[in-house]
Amino acid sequence: MQVDVGVFGATGYAGREAVRLLSVHPRCRVAFATGRADGHVSHEEGLSRRADAYLLALPHGVSGSYAETLRASFPAAAVVDLSADLRLPTAAEYAAWYQHQPPAPALLGRAPYGLTEWSRDAVRGARLVANPGCYATAMALPLLPLFAAGLVEDDVVVDAKSGATGAGKGPREDLLFCELADDFSAYAPGRSHRHIGEVEAALFAATGRRPSLTFCPHLLPVKRGILATLYVRTPHPAAALREAIAARYAGERFVHVVDAPPRLSDVAHTNDSRISVHDGGPGRVVVFSAIDNLGKGAAGQAIQNLNLALGLEEGLGLPSLSGGRA
Numbered sequence: 125m126q127v128d129v130g131v132f133g134a135t136g137y138a139g140r141e142a143v144r145l146l147s148v149h150p151r152c153r154v155a156f157a158t159g160r161a162d163g164h165v166s167h168e169e170g171l172s173r174r175a176d177a178y179l180l181a182l183p184h185g186v187s188g189s190y191a192e193t194l195r196a197s198f199p200a201a202a203v204v205d206l207s208a209d210l211r212l213p214t215a216a217e218y219a220a221w222y223q224h225q226p227p228a229p230a231l232l233g234r235a236p237y238g239l240t241e242w243s244r245d246a247v248r249g250a251r252l253v254a255n256p257g258c259y260a261t262a263m264a265l266p267l268l269p270l271f272a273a274g275l276v277e278d279d280v281v282v283d284a285k286s287g288a289t290g291a292g293k294g295p296r297e298d299l300l301f302c303e304l305a306d307d308f309s310a311y312a313p314g315r316s317h318r319h320i321g322e323v324e325a326a327l328f329a330a331t332g333r334r335p336s337l338t339f340c341p342h343l344l345p346v347k348r349g350i351l352a353t354l355y356v357r358t359p360h361p362a363a364a365l366r367e368a369i370a371a372r373y374a375g376e377r378f379v380h381v382v383d384a385p386p387r388l389s390d391v392a393h394t395n396d397s398r399i400s401v402h403d404g405g406p407g408r409v410v411v412f413s414a415i416d417n418l419g420k421g422a423a424g425q426a427i428q429n430l431n432l433a434l435g436l437e438e439g440l441g442l443p444s445l446s447g448g449r450a
C-alpha cells in the first residue's frame with residue numbers, strides 16, 4: 125500500500141528536493157505539494173488535506189504553527205518539520221537564538237531531534253519529528269561520538285562552507301550570480317549563527333556536556349553541499365578519534381569514515397555523510413565532515429525520519445554512493 129505524503133513548501137529548495145526523492149520512493153507518493161506556483165495547492169489549503177504524513181519545508185516562525193495545526197487535525201499522521209521551530213528544547217533557548225518567540229511553544233521538547241543515527245528509537249513510530257539543520261548535521265555527526273567517548277575538550281572550532289541553496293530561494297543581493305560566482309566569503313561572524321545553539325543543545329542532550337563552539341560559516345559559489353572543518357583539542361592521537369567515530373557508525377548505511385578529506389562531489393545528491401580524521405599538530409586533531417545540505421542536511425534526512433516514523437525500512441528510497449538506493 126502506498127503512503128500519501130503532503131509536502132509543504134515544495135516551491136522551495138528543500139521542499140523541491142523532498143518531492144524529487146518521494147517521486148522515486150517505492151512506498152510513498154506525493155499527495156499534494158504546496159507553494160505559490162502552477163500545479164501546487166496553496167499552503168493554507170494544504171492544512172485541510174488529509175494525508176498519511178506531512179513534510180514541512182517552510183520558513184522558521186511559520187512551520188511550527190503548521191505542525192501544530194496538522195497535529196490537531198490529523199493526529200494519526202506523521203509530521204516531519206524541516207525548519208528550526210521544534211529543534212530547541214525550550215522557548216527561552218529558541219527566543220535567544222531566533223529573536224522572536226517560537227510559533228508553537230507547546231510542541232518544544234516533544235518532538236525527537238531527528239539526527240537519525242542518534243535518535244532512531246525515538247523517531248520510530250513518532251508522530252512529530254524535528255529535522256536537524258544542515259550545518260548542525262555536518263557538525264554533530266562527528267562531534268557526538270567524540271564527546272560521548274570523552275575524547276575531546278569542550279572548546280571546538282568549526283570552519284564550514286555551504287553551497288548557496290542553503291540560504292533558500294528568497295531573493296538576496298549577496299546571492300545574485302554576479303555576487304556569488306568566482307568569489308568566496310564568510311558570513312554570520314561571531315556567535316550569531318543559529319545552528320550553534322542547536323548543536324550545543326543536541327550534544328548536551330546526548331552526552332550531558334555542552335561544548336563551546338566557535339563556528340564560522342562561508343558561502344561557496346556552488347549550488348549544494350557542505351564541507352565542515354572541525355578543529356578539536358585532544359590529548360589523544362588522530363587514530364583514536366577516527367576509531368571512535370568509525371566504531372560508532374559501523375554498519376550505518378549513510379555515515380562513512382573515509383581516509384582522504386571528502387569532497388562535495390562525494391556526497392552531492394545523496395543522503396550520505398563522509399567524515400575523515402587527521403593529525404592537526406600538538407594537542408589538536410582536524411576532522412572533515414561533508415554532506416549535501418539538501419540531502420542528509422534536509423530532505424534526505426527528513427525522509428529517513430519519515431520512513432522510521434511510518435514503520436518503513438529506514439533507508440527506503442534514499443540515494444547513497446556507498447550503499448546504493450534501498
Ligand SMILES: NC(=O)c1ccc[n+]([C@@H]2O[C@H](COP(=O)([O-])OP(=O)(O)OC[C@H]3O[C@@H](n4cnc5c(N)ncnc54)[C@H](OP(=O)(O)O)[C@@H]3O)[C@@H](O)[C@H]2O)c1
Binds near residue numbers: 207
Ligand atoms: N535549504 C537548505 O539547505 C535547508 C537545510 C535544512 C533545513 N532547511 C529548512 O527548510 C525550510 C525551507 O528551506 P528552503 O531553503 O527550502 O527555503 P526556500 O527555498 O526559501 O523555500 C521556502 C518555502 O516556504 C514557502 N513559504 C515562504 N514563506 C511562507 C509563508 N509565510 N507561509 C507559508 N509558506 C511560505 C515558500 O513558498 P512560496 O514562495 O511558493 O509561497 C517555499 O515553498 C526552512 O525552515 C529552512 O531553514 C533548509
